[in-house]
Amino acid sequence: MNIEKPRQQKIDVPWLKPFALLFTISFGIYAVARGIDILLYSSGLNPFGILYNREIDVLSNTLGGLGEVVTGVLAIEITALAIIVQLAANKYSAKIFELFFDNRINVIILFTYVITAIVTVLVVNTLDSSESAKFSFSISLTWLRSIVSLIIVIPHFNYVFQFLRPDNFLMYVENEVRTVLDRIVKSRRKGKKYIESEKLLVNEKINFIGDVAINSIIAGDRASTLLCINSLKNVLSYYIKIKEKLPEGWDSISGSVLLDPDFSSFAPYVLNKIESKRYFWKQK
Numbered sequence: 001m002n003i004e005k006p007r008q009q010k011i012d013v014p015w016l017k018p019f020a021l022l023f024t025i026s027f028g029i030y031a032v033a034r035g036i037d038i039l040l041y042s043s044g045l046n047p048f049g050i051l052y053n054r055e056i057d058v059l060s061n062t063l064g065g066l067g068e069v070v071t072g073v074l075a076i077e078i079t080a081l082a083i084i085v086q087l088a089a090n091k092y093s094a095k096i097f098e099l100f101f102d103n104r105i106n107v108i109i110l111f112t113y114v115i116t117a118i119v120t121v122l123v124v125n126t127l128d129s130s131e132s133a134k135f136s137f138s139i140s141l142t143w144l145r146s147i148v149s150l151i152i153v154i155p156h157f158n159y160v161f162q163f164l165r166p167d168n169f170l171m172y173v174e175n176e177v178r179t180v181l182d183r184i185v186k187s188r189r190k191g192k193k194y195i196e197s198e199k200l201l202v203n204e205k206i207n208f209i210g211d212v213a214i215n216s217i218i219a220g221d222r223a224s225t226l227l228c229i230n231s232l233k234n235v236l237s238y239y240i241k242i243k244e245k246l247p248e249g250w251d252s253i254s255g256s257v258l259l260d261p262d263f264s265s266f267a268p269y270v271l272n273k274i275e276s277k278r279y280f281w282k283q284k
Contacts, residue, residue, distance in 0.1 A: 022111065026118040033123070033138040041134050048136035059139065060127060066146045067120040073153060074113040081160060088164045091219065093211040095204075099169060106163075109156050116145040166216075166224040170209065170231045177205045177235050185245045199250060206235065 040046040081100075089096040100106055123138045162168055180202050213228035 022114055022118070025111075026115050026122070029115065029141075030119050030122045030138075033119075033141050034126075036137045037135055040137060046133055046136055048140045051136065051140065060124065063120070063124045063127075063139065063142060066142060067117055067124060070113060070117045070120060070146055070149050073149060074110075074117065077110075077113065077153060077156070080157070084160060084164065092166065092215055092224070093208055095208050095211065096164070096169070099172070099208070100160075100163075103163065103172070105159065106156075109152060112145075112152070113149055116149045119145065166212065166227050170212070170227055173205050173208060174231050174234055177202055178238055180205075181239065181242060181246075184247065184250075185242055187247075206232070209235075 040048070085096060085100050120142050123135070123142050127135055163172070180198060184198055209228050209231050213225055213232075216222075216224035216228065
């Protein structure tokens with residue numbers, strides 16, 4: 001008797017896109033900076049050349065330490081953010097991590113540190129002349145990016161603390177739900193086909209608010225619980241306004257939706273009733 005071995009499931013981790021993006025941006029910035037260096041130096045109009053000592057050896061040691069400084073700040077930033085976000089995730093919901101990295105500002109700032117470190121290393125290790133004027137723009141860009149990377153540390157920490165407040169991240173989720181619903185309505189007007197993943201995305205946001213509410217009740221946090229109830233009320237109110245504009249199939253309970261604990265335990269008769277009455281979200 002042949003026993004079929006179970007297939008190994010591959011974990012789909014989107015690492016290739018961020019890697020390609022960081023690689024492309026870093027080398028793109030370096031290539032553009034070197035091109036400007038060549039253009040300015042060959043034309044004789046080099047305003048950045050007067051800022052530095054002509055002997056490039058004087059700057060090489062300082063520039064070499066910039067990469068280490070930025071990398072060290074990045075390490076401190078990641079460590080501190082990991083602790084802060086983990087504490088918030090333990091208190092409210094594990095999906096706080098997803099919410100944190102879905103926020104563009106957080107991603108842009110982390111990307112800024114990595115790109116600055118890479119560009120600094122590229123600039124420092126390609127200085128092959130005794131005359132700093134040939135690399136004046138690249139050096140100036142390296143200084144500027146390093147200074148910006150140091151300046152934004154405290155503002156970013158302040159932003160993260162404010163972002164992880166329940167009233168702020170719940171409002172952020174509310175706005176995301178509205179954005180997705182508006183996008184679905186616009187897609188229907190343009191005649192685009194309805195995609196079930198969009199409904200699942202909205203469900204995830206609703207479940208996130210519910211998880212925060214449950215954990216807040218367990219922790220005895222009445223203020224956060226009331227905020228969650230208010231967020232659910234706002235989302236439901238907005239949904240009722242645009243309910244008739246949503247595409248056909250939005251209220252169908254099939255596919256991945258059946259795996260939702262809110263529906264998996266119901267009898268087929270009840271599910272058909274919810275679907276026919278279009279009570280999908282009200283049941284949620």
